[in-house]
Amino acid sequence: MPIVRGTRSGLEFDLFASPLVELLPQVRSKLDASPEFYRGAAGALSFGDAAPDESAFDELVAALAEHGIAVAGVRGGAAVAEFAERRGLAYLGALAPAAPKARRLSAAARSTQADFAGARADLARRRLRAVHEPESPQPAGAIGEGTELHRGTLRGGQALRRHGSIVVLGDVNPGAELIATGDIVVIGALRGIAHAGAQGDVGACVFALDLSPTQLRIGPHIAVAPEGERRRSPVPELARIEDGRIVIVPYAPPR
Structure with missing residues (x-):
C-alpha cells in the first residue's frame, strides 16, 4: 500500500x-x-x-x-x-527521510496530553448524548493515534496536512497553514490559516491560546479576518460550528 x-x-x-x-x-x-x-x-x-x-x-x-x-x-x-x-526532474537523494523517532515528553507536555485526552473523551460523550453546553466548550485534540504533534514555530510558507488531528506546541505565523481532517489545537498563537474537518466534518473544532487566524475553516464553512484587523483575547478560545456558521467562544477547561 x-x-x-x-x-x-x-x-x-x-x-x-x-x-x-x-x-x-x-x-x-x-x-x-x-x-x-x-x-x-x-x-x-x-x-x-x-x-x-x-x-x-x-x-x-x-x-x-x-x-x-x-x-x-x-x-x-x-x-x-x-x-x-x-x-528533467529534481533528484532529492537516495532514501526518503525516516519518520522521526518518538521523543520522551516532559512532565509539562504529559500534563498537556492528559488534559487534551480528557477533553476529547468528554466531547465524545457529549456528542453521543447530543448535549449542547455552550458555557463550557471542550477542545478535541488528544495526542494519540491519528494525531500529529509538532513542536516549534511554523513560519510563513510552511504547511502541515494530516488525516486526523494536529497539535502544535508553538506559534503558527502568518502565511503558515494547518489542514486536518480532525481537530486543530495550537498551544501558542494561531495567526496563519487553519482548516479543521477538511473532509467535511462540521463537528471538528480549532483551539488556540491566541486565536487570531487570517483565515479559519471548519468543514465547508469559512471565516476571514477583516483587512488590517487583528483580534486579541486575554483567554484561550475555541472555534466551532453553531447554527451553520463559525463561532469563537472562550475555552473553559474541564473540571
Whole structure:
C-alpha cells in the first residue's frame, strides 16, 4: 500500500513496496477520497532502488496534476537518479527521510496530553448524548493515534496536512497553514490559516491560546479576518460550528 505523508515541506509518497503500475489504482483511490485535502501541495516521490516504468510514471504525474499536486522531485537509488536526469526532474537523494523517532515528553507536555485526552473523551460523550453546553466548550485534540504533534514555530510558507488531528506546541505565523481532517489545537498563537474537518466534518473544532487566524475553516464553512484587523483575547478560545456558521467562544477547561 503506498504511504502518503504530510510534512512541513509538502507530501511524501512512498512508492517502492510494489511496481508503480500496481500501486497506481491505490494512489488514485487515496487522492479521490480527499480531493481537496491535497490540492496545492508539492509531492516528493520515493521509488527505492529501481526506476519507475515510464508509462506508469506519466500516469502518476497526470493523476497528481488532476488533484493540484506538483511533483517536487524523486528519491531513490542510482537508477532513479538517472531517471530524474533524463526526465528533467529534481533528484532529492537516495532514501526518503525516516519518520522521526518518538521523543520522551516532559512532565509539562504529559500534563498537556492528559488534559487534551480528557477533553476529547468528554466531547465524545457529549456528542453521543447530543448535549449542547455552550458555557463550557471542550477542545478535541488528544495526542494519540491519528494525531500529529509538532513542536516549534511554523513560519510563513510552511504547511502541515494530516488525516486526523494536529497539535502544535508553538506559534503558527502568518502565511503558515494547518489542514486536518480532525481537530486543530495550537498551544501558542494561531495567526496563519487553519482548516479543521477538511473532509467535511462540521463537528471538528480549532483551539488556540491566541486565536487570531487570517483565515479559519471548519468543514465547508469559512471565516476571514477583516483587512488590517487583528483580534486579541486575554483567554484561550475555541472555534466551532453553531447554527451553520463559525463561532469563537472562550475555552473553559474541564473540571
